[in-house]
Amino acid sequence: MGETLATSGGSQVQTWLAAVGFVLFSMVIAATMLGAAKLFAVKSKKPGALRDRPYECGEEPVGETRIQFHPRYYVVALFFVLFDVEAAFLFPWALVLSKLGVAALVLMGIFMAVLMLGWLYALKKEALRWQ
Amino acid sequence: MQGLLRGLVYGGLIITVLMTATAWGMWLERKLAARMQSRIGPNVVGKFGLLQPVADLMKLLQKEEIYPIGADRLLFDLAPFLVTTFAIATAAVVPFSAEAVGADLDVGLLWVLALGGLMVIPVWMAGWASNNKFALIGGMRAVAQSISYGVPLVLTSLVAVVFTGTMSLSGIVKFQIEHGWLALWPPGPGVVAFVLFYMALLAESNRIPFDIPEAESELVAGITTEYTGMKFGLLYVGEYVHTMVGSAIAAVIFLGGWDGPFHIASGLHWMVIKTVALFASVYWVRWSLLRFRSDQLMRLCWLYLVPVSLGLVVFAALWRHFVLR
Numbered sequence: 001m002g003e004t005l006a007t008s009g010g011s012q013v014q015t016w017l018a019a020v021g022f023v024l025f026s027m028v029i030a031a032t033m034l035g036a037a038k039l040f041a042v043k044s045k046k047p048g049a050l051r052d053r054p055y056e057c058g059e060e061p062v063g064e065t066r067i068q069f070h071p072r073y074y075v076v077a078l079f080f081v082l083f084d085v086e087a088a089f090l091f092p093w094a095l096v097l098s099k100l101g102v103a104a105l106v107l108m109g110i111f112m113a114v115l116m117l118g119w120l121y122a123l124k125k126e127a128l129r130w131q
Numbered sequence: 132m133q134g135l136l137r138g139l140v141y142g143g144l145i146i147t148v149l150m151t152a153t154a155w156g157m158w159l160e161r162k163l164a165a166r167m168q169s170r171i172g173p174n175v176v177g178k179f180g181l182l183q184p185v186a187d188l189m190k191l192l193q194k195e196e197i198y199p200i201g202a203d204r205l206l207f208d209l210a211p212f213l214v215t216t217f218a219i220a221t222a223a224v225v226p227f228s229a230e231a232v233g234a235d236l237d238v239g240l241l242w243v244l245a246l247g248g249l250m251v252i253p254v255w256m257a258g259w260a261s262n263n264k265f266a267l268i269g270g271m272r273a274v275a276q277s278i279s280y281g282v283p284l285v286l287t288s289l290v291a292v293v294f295t296g297t298m299s300l301s302g303i304v305k306f307q308i309e310h311g312w313l314a315l316w317p318p319g320p321g322v323v324a325f326v327l328f329y330m331a332l333l334a335e336s337n338r339i340p341f342d343i344p345e346a347e348s349e350l351v352a353g354i355t356t357e358y359t360g361m362k363f364g365l366l367y368v369g370e371y372v373h374t375m376v377g378s379a380i381a382a383v384i385f386l387g388g389w390d391g392p393f394h395i396a397s398g399l400h401w402m403v404i405k406t407v408a409l410f411a412s413v414y415w416v417r418w419s420l421l422r423f424r425s426d427q428l429m430r431l432c433w434l435y436l437v438p439v440s441l442g443l444v445v446f447a448a449l450w451r452h453f454v455l456r
Contacts, residue, residue, distance in 0.1 A: 012236070012237060013134065014133060014134030014137070015134060015234050015235055015236055015237075016134070016234070016236065017132070017133075017134030017135040017137075017138060018134045018135065018137045018138030018141065018223075018233060018234035019138060019223045019224065019233070019234035019236060019242065020135060020138060021134070021135045021136065021137065021138020021139040021141075021142055021234075022138045022139075022141070022142035022145075022146075022220060022222075022223035022233045022234055023216070023220045023223065024138070024139065024142070025138070025139055025142035025143055025146055026142065026146060026215070026216050026219035026220045027212075027216050029146060029150070029215070029219060030211075030212045030215040030216045030219070030365060031212065033215070033361055033364070033365060034208070034211070034212060034361060034362065034365065036192055036361070037191070037192050037194075037196065037360050037361030037362070037364075038196070040192040040193050041192070041193060041194060041195055041196050041360055041361070042193055042194070042195050043195060044195055049200070051197065052197060052198065052199055052200045053199065053200055054199045054200065054201070054261065054262050054263040054264075054357060055199075055263065055265075055351065055356055055357060056263065056264060056265065057351065061263075061264070065201070065262045065263060065264050065267055066259070066262075066267065067264075067267075069271060073271060073274075073275050076275050076278065076279055076429065077275075077278065079279075079282075079433065080278040080279065080281065080282060083282045083285075083286075083437065084281070084282065084285065087282070087285045087286065087289060090286075090289055090444065091241070091289065091292060091298070094289055094292040094293040094296070094444075094448075095292065095296060095297070095298060097293060097296065097448060097451055097452065098296050098451060098452075098455075102452070105448060105449070105452055108448070109445070112441060112444075112445065116438070116441070119437070119438065123434070128429065128430065128433040128434060129426070129430065130425060130426030130429050130430070
């Protein structure tokens with residue numbers, strides 16, 4: 001087990017470098033397209049204030065744009081963190097599941113059950129209901 | 132160093148093909164949509180309008196760049212750049228065939244999910260930087276939707292990890308070549324996981340019936356309202372690339388990747404067929420269905436998709452433990 005990890009670790013460095021190269025290339029593509037637009041885009045000779053005004057269906061914008069939001073978005077974010085952290089625990093568990101015994105199965109079952117209790121509580125409190 | 136070079140070369144090849152495929156994917160969508168609505172669709176530029184994507188690119192390049200009053204210029208420029216970068220970079224780990232893969236990471240699935248999750252940030256950036264109320268609301272809705280549907284997306288991919296015991300995308304395909312495609316085997320749960328993954332994919336790429344973030348009739352164009360020229364183009368292309376790569380990943384995880392049905396003539400072409408079929412089906416759905424309301428969208432996700440996908444994970448673990456060993 002340790003041996004295979006070590007050997008795969010060696011080749012994985014190169015693979016990660018390849019992934020970095022891939023990301024670099026995609027950045028180059030995006031930057032080229034933006035740069036080309038800077039070169040070819042026309043510029044109006046008489047820019048007016050009307051042109052630069054935020055488009056709100058032709059009406060003059062009223063008040064601040066960056067307003068406060070309904071707290072339900074905050075609840076969604078909280079829920080997301082909850083379930084995503086759970087997923088972060090589940091992935092390593094899933095990888096070694098076949099090597100672990102029934103105990104791993106039971107323990108993770110308890111973990112999920114606790115989580116679903118929280119979900120049921122939120123359901124009862126109608127935290128997931130948007131109206 | 133050798134790895135970096137490989138990444139650049141393979142990246143160059145795969146990205147070029149991917150971008151070209153996406154450009155003609157847009158043409159395909161417009162043709163399909165036109166067919167479904169008894170229209171003709173693009174037919175002027177080139178034969179069957181096949182050169183339409185080129186014409187669109189030329190037009191977008193020439194459009195004036197406008198910064199709305201009060202916009203955050205840095206974030207306004209950064210958002211389209213990041214959307215496109217993240218969308219393309221996701222393709223790095225997708226095995227189009229046994230050889231044609233940019234970087235066959237042993238945590239490939241994590242790479243996909245991480246970059247998909249990161250897409251939220253530039254989308255919100257665009258909404259915030261525009262100084263436009265429609266853009267801001269669109270951005271907020273997009274974030275709420277993406278992170279909500281991110282949960283079933285992650286959990287259904289987890290089903291595949293539990294079954295196969297690996298997070299490498301090519302490893303998942305190899306398992307399926309040996310045991311059968313996950314969408315078909317084991318019968319039942321695999322299909323459900325695939326359908327849930329597909330729905331989450333629709334939501335992640337903001338497609339009808341999950342296109343609340345850019346509901347034209349309510350929000351003008353959502354986060355893209357204030358964008359002009361190539362910056363709008365990049366946001367738009369980023370979305371299509373996201374859908375294309377997402378279709379490829381769905382094909383890899385659930386439809387056996389480059390494996391042909393009954394192992395007949397396995398190879399790159401099967402991956403292409405599956406990806407294009409899924410991509411086209413996304414647009415088929417788009418032009419057939421209506422839009423959900425915001426609260427229905429959230430209810431569907433948290434009340435049904437999340438518990439069902441968790442149940443699937445449990446089932447997969449039991450199956451893995453008692454049947455597969």
